Amino acid sequence: MVQYMKIRYGVPFQIPRRLGDRFKEIVGIKGVRYVRQQGFVVSDKSALDAMNRILIKMGLILVPDIRCFICGMDVECDECSYKDVCKRDAGSCICSTCMSREDVVKRYYDTQRTMLDQALH
Amino acid sequence: MKMLWTEKYRPRVLNEIVGNEEAKRELLKWIVDWQRGIRDNPGVLLTGPPGIGKTTAVYALANELSFHVVELNASDYRTAQSIYAKVGHLTQSNTLDSFTSGGVRRNILIFFDEIDGIDPKADTGGLKAVLDIASKKEVPIIAAANVPDPSSHKELLKSFKVIEFKPLTPRQISILLRRIIASEGLSISDEIIDKIIRSSRGDARLAVNLLQEAAAGVDIEFVSTPMENLPFDILMKRLSSSLSITEIRNLLNSNSSQIEDVFYAYFDMILRSGSISLEEKIRLLGEWSKLDILFGRMNKKRYFSLFRYINMLLPWLIYSANRAGAIYDGRIPQYRLRLFILNRGAREELNNLYNTYLKGRLHCSYRKFVLEVFPYVCGYLKEDEYPSLTKLCKKGGYGVTW
Numbered sequence: 025m026v027q028y029m030k031i032r033y034g035v036p037f038q039i040p041r042r043l044g045d046r047f048k049e050i051v052g053i054k055g056v057r058y059v060r061q062q063g064f065v066v067s068d069k070s071a072l073d074a075m076n077r078i079l080i081k082m083g084l085i086l087v088p089d090i091r092c093f094i095c096g097m098d099v100e101c102d103e104c105s106y107k108d109v110c111k112r113d114a115g116s117c118i119c120s121t122c123m124s125r126e127d128v129v130k131r132y133y134d135t136q137r138t139m140l141d142q143a144l145h
Numbered sequence: 146m147k148m149l150w151t152e153k154y155r156p157r158v159l160n161e162i163v164g165n166e167e168a169k170r171e172l173l174k175w176i177v178d179w180q181r182g183i184r185d186n187p188g189v190l191l192t193g194p195p196g197i198g199k200t201t202a203v204y205a206l207a208n209e210l211s212f213h214v215v216e217l218n219a220s221d222y223r224t225a226q227s228i229y230a231k232v233g234h235l236t237q238s239n240t241l242d243s244f245t246s247g248g249v250r251r252n253i254l255i256f257f258d259e260i261d262g263i264d265p266k267a268d269t270g271g272l273k274a275v276l277d278i279a280s281k282k283e284v285p286i287i288a289a290a291n292v293p294d295p296s297s298h299k300e301l302l303k304s305f306k307v308i309e310f311k312p313l314t315p316r317q318i319s320i321l322l323r324r325i326i327a328s329e330g331l332s333i334s335d336e337i338i339d340k341i342i343r344s345s346r347g348d349a350r351l352a353v354n355l356l357q358e359a360a361a362g363v364d365i366e367f368v369s370t371p372m373e374n375l376p377f378d379i380l381m382k383r384l385s386s387s388l389s390i391t392e393i394r395n396l397l398n399s400n401s402s403q404i405e406d407v408f409y410a411y412f413d414m415i416l417r418s419g420s421i422s423l424e425e426k427i428r429l430l431g432e433w434s435k436l437d438i439l440f441g442r443m444n445k446k447r448y449f450s451l452f453r454y455i456n457m458l459l460p461w462l463i464y465s466a467n468r469a470g471a472i473y474d475g476r477i478p479q480y481r482l483r484l485f486i487l488n489r490g491a492r493e494e495l496n497n498l499y500n501t502y503l504k505g506r507l508h509c510s511y512r513k514f515v516l517e518v519f520p521y522v523c524g525y526l527k528e529d530e531y532p533s534l535t536k537l538c539k540k541g542g543y544g545v546t547w
């Protein structure tokens with residue numbers, strides 16, 4: 025059985041496994057660092073994915089805490105009508121409040137434009 | 146042939162691609178850094194299953210930043226020479242390679258699509274050529290792979306920046322559909338939309354194709370219940386990640402045309418698995434060969450009632466292989482492609498279809514076309530124009546059967 029563990033990007037966390045030699049391998053990943061007495065800090069998605077490629081062998085998968093891409097609120101996955109078909113491994117989703125708005129498509133595009141423009145500068 | 150909505154609504158800018166927001170941001174950031182001279186990695190490798198926007202993201206990125214994309218795909222990777230011939234000259238600093246289109250000077254971006262289409266056994270330096278070209282860091286390089294192989298793509302995974310694309314969430318699929326529904330002025334019931342979202346399993350391309358089918362009046366009950374016909378890759382992923390016998394059985398039943406492929410893919414998985422103990426392997430392979438005999442007998446003697454036994458046994462075998470730790474690593478059995486192409490009439494029609502209508506319009510190679518796109522195009526073919534293909538499709542031997 026695989027165990028899933030929620031984490032946030034940039035926030036330290038501990039890994040509930042005996043890592044042994046894998047520790048070196050994990051901190052060797054670009055975007056992963058280890059802060060003494062606090063734990064691992066993962067900067068982004070590709071670092072997390074690289075980490076998961078190692079952890080999956082120990083039956084552990086780290087999943088990012090899922091926030092609404094549009095408004096940043098918690099997406100309450102347990103109350104989602106699609107929870108039975110959703111893998112919950114995306115970095116973000118859309119909360120039910122935003123989903124219920126008439127202009128959700130436009131707001132999604134706009135939010136994404138703002139985010140991408142920030143990456144341009 | 147009607148225009149496919151997957152083409153009509155293919156986003157031309159990054160922010161209109163739904164899902165994988167963080168992955169796109171990383172991709173954009175990488176190329177912006179590249180332009181500023183920060184070149185830590187020789188290239189980017191986009192990974193993830195088909196239909197979730199990897200290729201679309203590359204072209205949208207190029208469009209936004211005025212790059213001209215030089216694309217290579219599986220058919221170009223046969224030899225190192227063919228790769229150098231196509232893009233080698235672009236990586237020499239003296240050529241100042243830029244491309245003028247519509248009066249705009251565009252820089253070059255090399256896109257190695259389906260990099261995992263290089264068969265490691267048949268690779269005559271193709272991968273090495275890609276790495277060599279990238280190491281010069283003269284031109285930004287983006288590669289894409291469905292599932293990279295940890296051993297044969299080791300160098301690539303180590304030196305390239307890996308950005309993983311994930312299937313869309315159901316709500317993201319919903320956003321995608323809403324845009325098309327509004328733009329086409331469709332009146333489709335919420336119930337049907339819900340079914341499309343559920344059947345698409347995070348595959349944006351499949352969702353849009355299903356919506357087009359539904360809009361064309363295909364009975365949605367038909368679409369969602371008896372035949373799923375998932376892309377092989379996705380079917381395998383779902384089967385191998387399931388530990389429920391009921392789910393496995395349902396998946397096999399709704400994708401029955403692919404049962405034999407699944408069987409052989411599992412055979413291969415068990416054989417190559419590093420995590421299954423030797424005793425367990427022997428036991429599983431023993432069970433598997435019994436089934437192999439049944440398949441052989443069935444195909445040779447056209448003794449199709451044997452299928453019932455296979456149907457009963459296979460779910461249990463898959464279940465026990467999963468429990469033992471079998472992992473699907475994304476290999477598509479090559480014979481799958483060959484089986485289909487053995488039919489000469491179908492092969493000619495398929496070539497014709499690809500060349501006449503789709504080449505240049507779809508950003509994909511012939512191989513990708515056959516495996517991933519054709520199953521959806523199938524339903525639109527006119528019988529008098531493509532007799533062999535339509536016959537094959539109807540038989541359910543290939544792809545979509547609704």
Ligand SMILES: [Zn+2]
Nearest residue numbers: 092095119122
């Ligand atoms: Zn929200």
Ligand SMILES: [Zn+2]
Nearest residue numbers: 101104110314
């Ligand atoms: Zn969800």
